Amino acid sequence: ATYLTNGYLKTVIDWISSMKGIRLKDFPSFIRTTDPNDFILKFILSEIEKAKKVSAIILNSFDELEYDFIDALSSILPPIYSVGPLHILQNHIQDNDLKFLGLNL
Template structure:
């Protein structure tokens, strides 16, 4: 166990692979160390999360850093709510890759809650063998899946483990509980970005007025 404020019970294996590395020259590890050190010098720290989801963590961060901390996520939902349709800013997005919407036709033909979505984010990379192993694990689960694979897609995975976890999520009782929790978090995230009282909406407004505009008012 590692003692981290507001994150009791967290284990070393819960951290991303680049944090657990034994290589002091690891690129991602050093980026995190460098950027965390810079956080003390900033005018503000804003995070892509929601007050209601991580209140204890946000309170702990507020005592550790001198700049004020603002939770303004999920940024994609906030952007959708705040940028009017047909605005010149409408095409602002968080995805650096070109979107492929062909999958939507296929998804529309599937029953609700019958497809598992697989996405490793923007950091993880795989060898070709690991990619193949993970793919076989998904296929052996006999469940519908949509897998987003980046063009530049390292994780350790065995097909039997992947198969077991997919079945657990899609078929077993534990998976139903996880889906219910995910829906609860989804509602919390949606409520957070709605004007005029959503927490992320208010925090974003405060960030603009208290940090960005205040510099012009005092100059």
């Protein structure tokens, strides 16, 4: 796979205004696919369409960290609430029946 060594993955994606300086190698490999029928890509696109129909979206992040990104998403998606970082609260879960969920809610 020459794209791993020829510098191609260092290509900066300049058309995502809220993610300045992001490179191809910063994206997960399933996003870099060239196959429009890729299972994971189709799944992600399906989830994005579903996200447009919900009443709100909760992100495990905080505005100061990702303001530009959250602001850009807010222009095309329902209200977005950043409530993180949630990992700090993980050890404070009192209900043992919920502990197995960890941060997977």
